[in-house]
Amino acid sequence: MTSVAVDSTLHSQIVETVRSVVGPGPVVLHEPRFAGNEWAYLKECLDSTFVSSAGAFVDRFEVELADYVGARFAVAVVNGTAALQVAFRLAGVQPGDEVLIPALTFIATANAVSYCGAVPHLVESEERTLGVDPIALRDYLRDIAEIRGEHCINRHTGRVIRALSPMHTFGHPVDIDGVLALARDYRLILVEDAAESLGSTVHGRHTGTFGLMGTLSFNGNKTITTGGGGAILTDQEDVATRAKHLTTTAKVPHRWEYVHDEIGYNFRMPNINAALGCAQLEQLPALLEAKRRLFERYREAFSDVPKVRVVAEPDGCQSNYWLQAVMLDESAARARDAILAATNDAGLMSRPTWELMHRLTLYESCPRMELPVAESLARRLVTLPSSAHLGLEGES
Amino acid sequence: MTSVAVDSTLHSQIVETVRSVVGPGPVVLHEPRFAGNEWAYLKECLDSTFVSSAGAFVDRFEVELADYVGARFAVAVVNGTAALQVAFRLAGVQPGDEVLIPALTFIATANAVSYCGAVPHLVESEERTLGVDPIALRDYLRDIAEIRGEHCINRHTGRVIRALSPMHTFGHPVDIDGVLALARDYRLILVEDAAESLGSTVHGRHTGTFGLMGTLSFNGNKTITTGGGGAILTDQEDVATRAKHLTTTAKVPHRWEYVHDEIGYNFRMPNINAALGCAQLEQLPALLEAKRRLFERYREAFSDVPKVRVVAEPDGCQSNYWLQAVMLDESAARARDAILAATNDAGLMSRPTWELMHRLTLYESCPRMELPVAESLARRLVTLPSSAHLGLEGES
Numbered sequence: 001m002t003s004v005a006v007d008s009t010l011h012s013q014i015v016e017t018v019r020s021v022v023g024p025g026p027v028v029l030h031e032p033r034f035a036g037n038e039w040a041y042l043k044e045c046l047d048s049t050f051v052s053s054a055g056a057f058v059d060r061f062e063v064e065l066a067d068y069v070g071a072r073f074a075v076a077v078v079n080g081t082a083a084l085q086v087a088f089r090l091a092g093v094q095p096g097d098e099v100l101i102p103a104l105t106f107i108a109t110a111n112a113v114s115y116c117g118a119v120p121h122l123v124e125s126e127e128r129t130l131g132v133d134p135i136a137l138r139d140y141l142r143d144i145a146e147i148r149g150e151h152c153i154n155r156h157t158g159r160v161i162r163a164l165s166p167m168h169t170f171g172h173p174v175d176i177d178g179v180l181a182l183a184r185d186y187r188l189i190l191v192e193d194a195a196e197s198l199g200s201t202v203h204g205r206h207t208g209t210f211g212l213m214g215t216l217s218f219n220g221n222k223t224i225t226t227g228g229g230g231a232i233l234t235d236q237e238d239v240a241t242r243a244k245h246l247t248t249t250a251k252v253p254h255r256w257e258y259v260h261d262e263i264g265y266n267f268r269m270p271n272i273n274a275a276l277g278c279a280q281l282e283q284l285p286a287l288l289e290a291k292r293r294l295f296e297r298y299r300e301a302f303s304d305v306p307k308v309r310v311v312a313e314p315d316g317c318q319s320n321y322w323l324q325a326v327m328l329d330e331s332a333a334r335a336r337d338a339i340l341a342a343t344n345d346a347g348l349m350s351r352p353t354w355e356l357m358h359r360l361t362l363y364e365s366c367p368r369m370e371l372p373v374a375e376s377l378a379r380r381l382v383t384l385p386s387s388a389h390l391g392l393e394g395e396s
Numbered sequence: 397m398t399s400v401a402v403d404s405t406l407h408s409q410i411v412e413t414v415r416s417v418v419g420p421g422p423v424v425l426h427e428p429r430f431a432g433n434e435w436a437y438l439k440e441c442l443d444s445t446f447v448s449s450a451g452a453f454v455d456r457f458e459v460e461l462a463d464y465v466g467a468r469f470a471v472a473v474v475n476g477t478a479a480l481q482v483a484f485r486l487a488g489v490q491p492g493d494e495v496l497i498p499a500l501t502f503i504a505t506a507n508a509v510s511y512c513g514a515v516p517h518l519v520e521s522e523e524r525t526l527g528v529d530p531i532a533l534r535d536y537l538r539d540i541a542e543i544r545g546e547h548c549i550n551r552h553t554g555r556v557i558r559a560l561s562p563m564h565t566f567g568h569p570v571d572i573d574g575v576l577a578l579a580r581d582y583r584l585i586l587v588e589d590a591a592e593s594l595g596s597t598v599h600g601r602h603t604g605t606f607g608l609m610g611t612l613s614f615n616g617n618k619t620i621t622t623g624g625g626g627a628i629l630t631d632q633e634d635v636a637t638r639a640k641h642l643t644t645t646a647k648v649p650h651r652w653e654y655v656h657d658e659i660g661y662n663f664r665m666p667n668i669n670a671a672l673g674c675a676q677l678e679q680l681p682a683l684l685e686a687k688r689r690l691f692e693r694y695r696e697a698f699s700d701v702p703k704v705r706v707v708a709e710p711d712g713c714q715s716n717y718w719l720q721a722v723m724l725d726e727s728a729a730r731a732r733d734a735i736l737a738a739t740n741d742a743g744l745m746s747r748p749t750w751e752l753m754h755r756l757t758l759y760e761s762c763p764r765m766e767l768p769v770a771e772s773l774a775r776r777l778v779t780l781p782s783s784a785h786l787g788l789e790g791e792s
Contacts, residue, residue, distance in 0.1 A: 031445050042438050049427050051623045051672065052616020078474050078624065081662040107645060107656045114659050117513075220448020220666070227447040227666035228474065249503060256736050258750040260503045262758055263510050266477040270616070270623035272672065276447065340652050354654040362658055 010335050011342035013305050014326070018348050018384055021297045026347035027385040030323065032225045033287065037279040045275035053248070055271025061278050062231070068281060069198075069206040071214070071233040073240030076226075076269035076277070077247050080195040080217025083230035084112035086246055086267065087213040088163060090232075090239055091189040093118050097162040098154055098367065100188065102132050103356045104374045105167045109193050110357050110366075113165075121154070121161060122357050122368035125377055127327075129314045130169035133373065134178030140369045141186055152186045157367060164188040168197035168207050170383070171223070171322035172313055176202045176210050183211070191215070195230070198223050199288045199320035200313075208233045213243075218273075223287060223322050223388070224280035226273040287388040291321040294391030298324050298384065307332040311381070324386045333379040340382060351383045406731050407738035409701050410722070414744050414780055417693045422743035423781040426719065428621045429683065433675040441671035449644070451667030457674050458627070464677060465594075465602040467610070467629040469636030472622075472665035472673070473643050476591040476613025479626035480508035482642055482663065483609040484559060486628075486635055487585040489514045493558040494550055494763065496584065498528050499752045500770045501563045505589050506753050506762075509561075517550070517557060518753050518764035521773055523723075525710045526565035529769065530574030536765045537582055548582045553763060560584040564593035564603050566779070567619070567718035568709055572598045572606050579607070587611070591626070594619050595684045595716035596709075604629045609639075614669075619683060619718050619784070620676035622669040683784040687717040690787030694720050694780065703728040707777070720782045729775040736778060747779045 045051055058076055066074035077083050093099055095117030101109045103122040110120040124140075126133035145152050145161060152161040164183050166174040183190040190211030194200075197207040198216050208214025218229035232243045245251075250264025269277075299310045307329040313319035328336060336352065343350040356371065356378050357363045441447055454472055462470040473479050489495055491513030497505045499518040506516040520536075522529035541548050541557060548557040560579050562570040579586040586607030590596075593603040594612050604610025614625035628639045641647075646660025665673075695706045703725040709715035724732060732748065739746040752767065752774050753759045 032447065034442055034445065038442055039439065042442070043435065046430055046434055046438070049430065050616070051428065052621055053624065054616070079662050107654070107660075108662060111645070111659055111661075220446070220450070225448055227668040228449065228662075228664075249507075255740065256747050258503070258748075260751075260756055260758065263507055264503075265507075266475045266504060266624075268624075270669065272623040272669070273666065276668065344651065351652050352654075355656075360656055362656065 010307060010332060011339045014308065014339050015342050015346045015348065017301045017305055018343060019346070021294070021301050022348065022385050022390050027349060027390070028387065029349040029351060029383065029385060030221045031387045032220060033283070033387070033389050036283045038276055041275040041279045042272065045272050051272040052270050053268050055274070057271045057274035057278055058269055061274040061281070064278065064281050065231055066233070068284065069209055069233060071209045072235040073233070073237065075232045075240060075243040075247060076274055077230045077232065077267045078269055079219065079228045080215055080230035081108040081112055082247070082265065082267040083215035083217070083232045084108060084165070084191070084193060085115045086243055086265065087191045087215050087232050088112055088116045088118070089246065090242055091163045091191050091212060093162045097160045098157065099162060100137070100164040102167055102374070103358055103368060103371050104130070104169065104353060104377055105193070105357065106195070106354050107357070107360070108195070109165060109167055110363055118162070119159065120357060120363060120366050122366055122371065124369045124371050125374040126175070127373055127377065129174050130172055130311070130377060131174030132166040132179060134175050134182045136369065138182055145186065147187060150187050152188055154367065161186070162189060163191050165191045165193050167193035167195070168200055170311065170325055171197045171200050171320040172311070173197065173200050173202045173207050173317040173319065180210060196222070196322050197320055199284060201318045203316055209235070212236065213239060218277060223291070223320055224277070224284055226269065226277035226280070229269050229273050229277060288320055290388040290391035291386070292391070294386065294388070295321045295324060297391065302326065322386065323383045325381050325383045328380040328382070330376065330380065336379060336382060349385055353378045353381045406703060406728060407735045410704065410735050411738050411742045411744065413697045413701055414739060415742070417690070417697050418744065418781050418786050423745060423786070424783065425745040425747060425779060425781060426617045427783045428616060428676070429679070429783070429785050432679045434672055437671040437675045438668065441668050447668040448666050449664050451670070453667045453670035453674055454665055457670040457677070460674065460677055461627055462629070464680065465605055465629060467605045468631040469629070469633065471628045471636060471639040471643060472670055473626045473628065473663045474665055475615065475624045476611055476626035477504040477508055478643070478661065478663040479611035479613070479628045480504060480561070480587070480589060481511045482639055482661065483587045483611050483628050484508055484512045484514070485642065486638055487559045487587050487608060489558045493556045494553065495558060496533070496560040498563055498770070499754055499764060499767050500526070500565065500749060500773055501589070501753065502591070502750050503753070503756070504591070505561060505563055506759055514558070515555070516753060516759060516762050518762055518767065520765045520767050521770040522571070523769055523773065525570050526568055526707070526773060527570030528562040528575060530571050530578045532765065534578055541582065543583060546583050548584055550763065558585060559587050561587045561589050563589035563591070564596060566707065566721055567593045567596050567716040568707070569593065569596050569598045569603050569713040569715065576606060592618070592718050593716055595680060597714045599712055605631070608632065609635060614673060619687070619716055620673070620680055622665065622673040622676070625665050625669050625673060684716055686784040686787035687782070688787070690782065690784070691717045691720060693787065698722065718782065719779045721777050721779045724776040724778070726772065726776065732775060732778060745781055749774045749777045
C-alpha cells in the first residue's frame with residue numbers, strides 16, 4: 001500500500017516541482033531563442049539575393065562551426081538525418097552491411113542506416129551515460145563477431161559489421177574511451193551521432209570529433225537552430241572534400257558543363273538557413289550556461305522528491321544539457337504514463353524516450369543484443385521543459 | 397567558307413544581342429527577386445520562434461500553392477529532388493523497377509529513381525517541346541515492352557517499367573496529351589517533374605497536375621524560391637496524406653509516444669523557408685509577366701541574327717519562360733562552345749543543357765532509346781540570362 005500511495009501522489013509532486021522551476025503558463029519542451037543577430041543576418045542574406053545553394057553564410061557557418069567544435073572541417077547540410085546518411089556512405093557502409101547503433105535513439109539513426117541499404121544492429125545502453133555500453137557490447141561481439149582480414153563479420157548473419165554509431169543521448173556524452181577502444185579492436189568505423197550534443201565535451205574535447213566523422217543537427221528543437229539543418233564534422237580533408245561533393249549533387253567543377261561523377265544528393269544547407277545559424281552560433285556559450293543553470297535549478301527542486309533524480313552529466317564530461325530529464329526509480333516506473341499525463345495536462349510539456357527501435361514494427365527483426373538496461377531506461381525516463389530561456393536570470 | 401565565316405562572327409553577334417536586351421554589367425543566369433513581403437514574413441516567423449518543423453507558414457504555403465496550381469493538395473518538402481524521390485516511392489517504384497525519364501534532364505530526375513533502387517530508362521525528346529517525345533516513345537515501347545496483367549514489362553530486362561516522369565524543360569510543357577495516352581495504354585504511373593515549370597500551363601491547366609503526382613522546386617535559381625524547397629502535388633487525398641506522413645519521419649500521431657510505422661524521411665520544409673515562399677508566391681503573377689516580356693525582347697532582338705532562334709512555348713501552352721534559350725541551327729552547332737565562352741567572358745552568364753544522362757559514367761549503362769533529337773538539342777541549346785527583373789519596365 002505504501003508504494004502505491006507514493007506513486008499515486010508522485011505525479012502531483014512532479015508537476016509542482018517542475019512548475020516551481022519554470023514559472024507559470026504553458027511551457028513547451030524546447031524552443032529556440034533568437035536574441036542576437038538573427039534578424040540582421042537574415043536581412044543581409046535577403047538583400048544579397050543569395051538565399052539558396054550559393055552564398056557567404058554557408059561558408060562562414062562551416063568555418064565558425066568547425067572552429068567552435070575543434071574539428072578541421074564542417075560540412076553544412078539540410079538536416080541531421082542527411083548528415084548521418086552521407087557519413088555512413090563515406091564510412092563505406094554498403095547494401096547488406098550492418099551498422100551498430102543504440103536501440104535507444106531517435107529513428108533518424110536507424111533510418112540513415114536503412115537509406116544506405118544496410119541493417120541497423122541494435123546495441124545496449126548504460127544507465128550512467130544513457131548511451132552505448134562499450135563493455136556489454138564488447139562481450140557481445142566476442143560471442144557473435146570475428147575479424148576476417150580487416151573486417152568485422154557477424155558470424156550469425158555472415159554480414160560485415162561496418163560501423164558503430166553511438167548517439168549522445170539528450171546531450172550526455174557516451175563512454176567515448178570505451179567506444180574508441182572497441183571500434184579499434186573490432187575494425188569498426190566510428191561515426192558519432194552528435195545530433196543532440198552540440199556543446200558537449202569529454203575531457204574538454206567536443207563530441208562528434210572522436211570518430212572518423214561526427215554529425216550534428218540544427219532542427220528547431222535543438223540547442224541552436226537553422227530552421228532545418230545539420231553538419232558533418234571530420235578532421236580528414238579527403239573525407240570533407242567528398243562530403244561536400246556528395247552533398248552538392250557530385251557535380252564536377254567546370255565553367256559551364258553539367259557533369260556529375262557519382263550518385264550524389266541535393267543536401268546542401270541553403271544560405272538563408274546558414275544565416276540563422278551564424279547568429280545562433282554566436283549565442284551558443286550563453287545558451288549553454290543558461291541550460292546548465294536550469295539543470296541546477298531542477299536538481300535542487302527535485303532533491304526532496306522521492307524515487308526521482310534529475311539526470312546529470314557523466315563524470316569527466318561536460319553536457320550541453322540539451323534535454324533535461326528525470327529518471328524514475330524502477331519501483332516508480334509504472335507511474336511514468338501518469339506523470340506524462342499530469343505534466344502535459346498542466347501545460348508542462350514532457351515526453352518519454354523514443355520508442356526503442358526493436359519495438360517498432362519496421363525494425364523489430366533487426367539483429368540485437370539483450371537490451372535490459374535500454375528497456376529499463378525507456379520505462380523510467382521523462383524529459384522536461386528544457387529551453388535555455390528557462391535558465392536565464394529573471395526569465396523563469 | 398561562307399558558313400565558317402558566319403560561325404566565327406556568330407558568337408560576337410550573340411554577345412551584342414544579349415547585351416542589347418539585358419543592359420550593362422555582369423548578368424547572372426537567374427536570380428530571385430524579393431520585392432514583396434519577404435522581410436515581413438521572415439520577421440513574423442522569427443518572432444513566433446517557429447522557424448523549423450512546425451509553424452503556420454508551411455500550412456499556408458501548401459494551401460496557397462495548391463490553390464494557385466489548381467491541385468487539391470500540395471505537400472512542401474526540402475527540395476525538388478526529395479519531392480521526386482517520395483513521389484516515386486508513392487507511385488510504387490520498387491528496387492529493380494525501371495522508370496522512364498528523359499535523357500535530357502537535370503540529374504535530380506535520374507538520382508531520385510536511383511534512390512528508390514530503381515533504374516532510369518532514358519527517353520528521346522522532341523524539338524517542339526524539348527521534352528519527352530510520346531510518339532517516338534510509343535514506337536519504342538511497342539518493340540521492347542509488353543503488358544502482363546496490369547504491369548508494363550521490359551522484355552529485354554524482364555523488369556517492370558513502373559512509371560513515366562516527363563520533365564517540362566526550361567518551363568516549356570511537354571506534349572501532355574500524348575504522354576497521358578501513352579501512360580494509360582502502357583499502365584505507367586505518371587509523375588510529372590515540374591521542377592522548372594511553376595506557372596506553366598497546357599490548355600489552361602497547370603503542369604504537374606496531370607499525373608498521379610507532380611513535383612516542384614523552389615531552389616534559388618527557380619521562378620520563385622524558398623532558399624531550398626520543393627513540393628509534391630496531387631489530387632488524391634490518400635496520396636497526399638501518405639506524402640505528408642513519409643516526409644515527416646512516418647510518425648504516428650500520439651500525445652507523447654514516438655512511434656513510426658515505416659521508413660520515412662526528414663523532408664519537411666522548415667517554416668522559415670515556407671515564410672519566404674508565401675511572400676514569393678504573392679509575386680508570381682508579376683514575375684511571370686516580366687519573364688514573358690523578357691522573352692519577347694529576346695525574340696525581337698534575335699530576329700536579325702542568322703542561324704539562331706529564341707525558344708518559344710509550344711502551341712496550346714503557356715510557358716513560365718523560366719530559362720530563356722536560343723536554339724542554334726544544326727549547321728551552327730559547332731559554334732556552341734565559342735558562344736558559351738564569348739558570352740561568359742563578356743559577363744553574360746550562359747549555359748548549355750545538362751549533360752545527357754547516358755553521357756555520364758554513372759548512367760551510361762542505363763537502358764535507353766535511340767536519342768538523335770536529344771543529342772541534337774544538347775549540341776544546339778544555349779541558355780541566357782533569364783531573371784525576371786530583366787523583363788521589368790525600366791529595369792533592363
